[in-house]
Amino acid sequence: MAGSIFGNNFQVATWGESHGEGIGVVVDGCPAGLPMDEGKIQEYLDRRKPGQTRYSTPRKEKDEVRILSGVFEGKTTGTPISMIVSNTSQRSKDYSEIAQYFRPGHADYTFDQKYGFRDYRGGGRSSGRETIGRVAAGAVAAAVLAELGISVAAYTKEIGGIAIDEAQARLENREKSPLYMPDLEASKRAELLLEQKMKEQDSVGGIVECIVKGAPAGLGEPVFEKLDANLAKAVMSIGAVKGVEIGDGFLAAKAFGSDNNDAFCMTKEGSVAKQTNHAGGVLGGISDGSDIILRAALKPTPSIARTQKTVNKKGEEITVEIRGRHDPVIVPRAVVVVESMVAITVLDMLFASMTSDLERMKRFFL
Amino acid sequence: MAGSIFGNNFQVATWGESHGEGIGVVVDGCPAGLPMDEGKIQEYLDRRKPGQTRYSTPRKEKDEVRILSGVFEGKTTGTPISMIVSNTSQRSKDYSEIAQYFRPGHADYTFDQKYGFRDYRGGGRSSGRETIGRVAAGAVAAAVLAELGISVAAYTKEIGGIAIDEAQARLENREKSPLYMPDLEASKRAELLLEQKMKEQDSVGGIVECIVKGAPAGLGEPVFEKLDANLAKAVMSIGAVKGVEIGDGFLAAKAFGSDNNDAFCMTKEGSVAKQTNHAGGVLGGISDGSDIILRAALKPTPSIARTQKTVNKKGEEITVEIRGRHDPVIVPRAVVVVESMVAITVLDMLFASMTSDLERMKRFFL
Amino acid sequence: MAGSIFGNNFQVATWGESHGEGIGVVVDGCPAGLPMDEGKIQEYLDRRKPGQTRYSTPRKEKDEVRILSGVFEGKTTGTPISMIVSNTSQRSKDYSEIAQYFRPGHADYTFDQKYGFRDYRGGGRSSGRETIGRVAAGAVAAAVLAELGISVAAYTKEIGGIAIDEAQARLENREKSPLYMPDLEASKRAELLLEQKMKEQDSVGGIVECIVKGAPAGLGEPVFEKLDANLAKAVMSIGAVKGVEIGDGFLAAKAFGSDNNDAFCMTKEGSVAKQTNHAGGVLGGISDGSDIILRAALKPTPSIARTQKTVNKKGEEITVEIRGRHDPVIVPRAVVVVESMVAITVLDMLFASMTSDLERMKRFFL
């Protein structure tokens, strides 16, 4: 089966390995007339680019995007938008050794089992570079959403167990933290932890939170195509994500109904609202007009220089140290990836929502 | 958009409202030659049937399934299997009042916003009865998996914060607990909590855990169609689920790489295995041959008799008490629903995995 | 793979064998608020019902439809519409013999090869009764289209080589012909041919034409999801259809560009139109606002009483006469099936067309 195409009406097809010619994406189903140029995409890609801080791999990759189709005279044409980022900073020799064994926590063994062999250079298709295609597509989706008054913003919620304090967090501080934490005091503490773990040749995980503002009520379909179900798939499909939760998430499992229910109320303007948002903006799988809130749990980077046990392709038990230029934590670079997958999903569900009510359809066509 | 069809190669289309003629499902893509009869399906449906214990709604519904197509002379034919459960115990008058306001924590408001109006009787399509179709389809999927040596089993992990002790848990005890908890001592404590909350007219949430045994390595596709991504969608699409995690899940976000990585080793029989299973059986989105483990967080039942604030359709703020026959906790009845969605997803990904390796395909066709 | 689900946004899942409990369909994705009742569906089903004329099988089947879900207080709710027609007139003993051999022109052999065995009663899933689900779904699709000013009408164009005269044809005459031919004089001649062929224990094929009026320009997507491509699939998926053409179709292959091109012109009202319609209403896969015209070629009924050669399951060459109550021509009963598949497809593409232009989307949401 194919596995690199996402979405139903807004479709994203990514391709590329970490050490091949490049990484790319085809975005199919973007409405015509959207102002678009490479700068808009680059802004998103720069947020996941390595080598920006001492907490990410020192590999220097410019990750410059080129738009090859689907844009004419500064606007999208409605036809597929093909985008490509060339690979420039690969040192394939770094990886010749790992062809022979299975790195713990990586997909080496499962690729071999699935396909019979693998492109062992830098993780091949399971490399983190694969997310370049997601982010370029996410930039397009976010631009469409922005035209409709919908914003998507993610940030680091927690690193190695050190969490931001909601009261101290300011989204505008996000870029000031090398860890994309909007609470700069928590960021400082997390940086200290990271320094220590880097010395110990270890790595750290964390949590990314994402908030969608301005989404109308009515997104998501009952039963299988719930908005939160599609968001869960979108976010869990990002490498290293091991858990996804909406609203109060796992805390809701410990709560009682009298606390967890969000009471409806009327705003001064006379519209229906909720007094609280334990639900995270989704009721019965359908957006309720309040903020949509989700979190993703990311495991620590599996590539660590510390000695680890594993087996090689001959079936011998060996010990290895994964040298090379690896991120001690991937959470900060994953922030924009989560944001992108959420934007893609919300847009796809927005498209789907247009046909739920015959009266609104009539106004569209008649 | 349609939202009631799940899967790519093994497809499940459910239909039905809680107070219509019945609930049903069409299963398309089941292989021919599978021994099948209504008894096999009923066994699964009986596990979600209400009125079994004092901790579920006292509504008595037999939920008897009829197979209408796709089975001939005791075997599946490869064509769609249509199954139906008639609704028998509805008291529509119970619901006439709630047509006029929006119940907190329910989909009343979002349905109205999406569709312009709603079938207000018993939640309509967003009722928990919708899961009957999932469970009937899950029974079929589980039967196919069983033929291939793969088992799927779920149980209650935690109720209202009271968790099972892994060391005490025995799957064979699951049916002995009215809460489907395999640790009977923990079950007792959770029952006490439930008694108290029922007196307080409140409700309780919890966590369901599911384990897949015997799945071969190689299920799941890199990038978007990862096994864990599809499991996350499948499970998050169940009403009341607010979070999903694989393996160590959210705990992995607090772990360090040196602990979280699972070391590979060789078994006595000479095959590759892992010393631990923090990953939950999935590496890079592809099954690694060890147990696949996931958990779902379920919120407390939103229907509670305690006084709650809300608004009515006229835009007035009111207070309500949701009377009627409601479950004080839905976790135990959701156990078989999680199991079913996991079985459906694993089977669908198993089908997809058959075309990954040309040499294996050749052996199939030549 | 599943093969009984059609459509992307308006989805149709059919099920049922000719001699099982019944035939049914689940329609998922119908907008809410559409006036609907069983009478509207029955009207369509009655057009394909057997036993209406001496040129169809004398089996008397009422084919009464029941709506089981998705309609509340006379309107669709936006959730799946499940419909069922019970089987009532089956004589399974008629078919015990054909379990042992492969009827020429039927799917007996291919089902056995594909599935290992088959439900041999009356063709099972490959019976013409399978189209009941299509027609019930088509009635729903046509009702939505009617609300938007779009009509779909099919009729018999040709039977056994006897074609209608366009100049004589009147759609209002269609129901006056037992063959659904809108040219009553041609119908008479075709009836004579049929009488003769029935005496000769033979069967006859023909052509169905379908016209869509009122469809806006802009339906269909460039490249693979062209409107005509989807119509071709929809119509070719009907049993016995061996060819599909749009506009001038196969005649266009013999034409020259100077004749085949449709010149654009301006209407008195100041809108763009075409002077001719060789294209059949589709340019580059996208509707151009003129009538959409297509034709389907249907083979003669394969069930004939005349002696035929075939082989049995033991691998012996034998001769057979297919007795039983068979249609000498299936074209007239296929008319409403073609109409239904076209309606389903046009509606699905209409949904898809709503997201092509950002400015129109903005007007929908803002």
Place this chain on the structure above:
Amino acid sequence: MAGSIFGNNFQVATWGESHGEGIGVVVDGCPAGLPMDEGKIQEYLDRRKPGQTRYSTPRKEKDEVRILSGVFEGKTTGTPISMIVSNTSQRSKDYSEIAQYFRPGHADYTFDQKYGFRDYRGGGRSSGRETIGRVAAGAVAAAVLAELGISVAAYTKEIGGIAIDEAQARLENREKSPLYMPDLEASKRAELLLEQKMKEQDSVGGIVECIVKGAPAGLGEPVFEKLDANLAKAVMSIGAVKGVEIGDGFLAAKAFGSDNNDAFCMTKEGSVAKQTNHAGGVLGGISDGSDIILRAALKPTPSIARTQKTVNKKGEEITVEIRGRHDPVIVPRAVVVVESMVAITVLDMLFASMTSDLERMKRFFL
């Protein structure tokens, strides 16, 4: 909606406009282990390349393909294969004028209606260059099929009404005819007709036939996902195709059952076969093991230098002559496009067929 992605398990996503950076395709779902290099793809692309004969546009385009991903050490890896052909011979100024009016027989008007504006250079996305992506993907599909003993071959059946004589046709002569007609005598007559029509500033249509040999019985799903239904969509999605037929096709509509039915017989080797093949290798939508035969009707090239009536964007009726370097007939260049779409479809259905029979699945997994 997106419209540039084709297939379910073997998926093809194309992109590119005639005057953008290039044309490309992402092939997702190709099995790992297939020997692959650019030469194999180029061989297919060279068959559709312009400028090869005096009957195609004199534009010289090398159409050199580059593989950007999915191939490692000479074999496919199972991950997406991204291929690109740069555009080199565009003269955009040729097209500045046509931005202002709608060319008859082209998609100019429908693109404007659908998207609000269009990339008017050389047809943009609706240009024949779009088929480069189909052919590159078709080369991959054909290579997989070849490994399984299945061949796909297309050729020109008819040009401007001049048809090949089956008795004279030899596939090995196909490349000797500038029109890809395997009957060289018919080719000569068709060339004369073309010379005449070129002088008259006119264009010619024709018919392409395609034969699949070696496909096993069992491909295709009953009901909507019939093999012939998917072939019809695949082929009708090619620009300029106005009709598709399987086996006897439209002739079957004039035949009687006693002639049209294919009698089954036993081969000397003891396997089931058919004495004739009116059905074209498909019974009930499922391949029967005999040759699969289909035909596509292509309209004459709409771009002709002769004076034509049309309207401009201001709503004025005007006359135009379409100058530029256009093919007087596109049938010969479409041959490999039909072949490619058929190969893609057959492979996708082959994948789908693997899960129909539980016993065969067990042999795969156990």
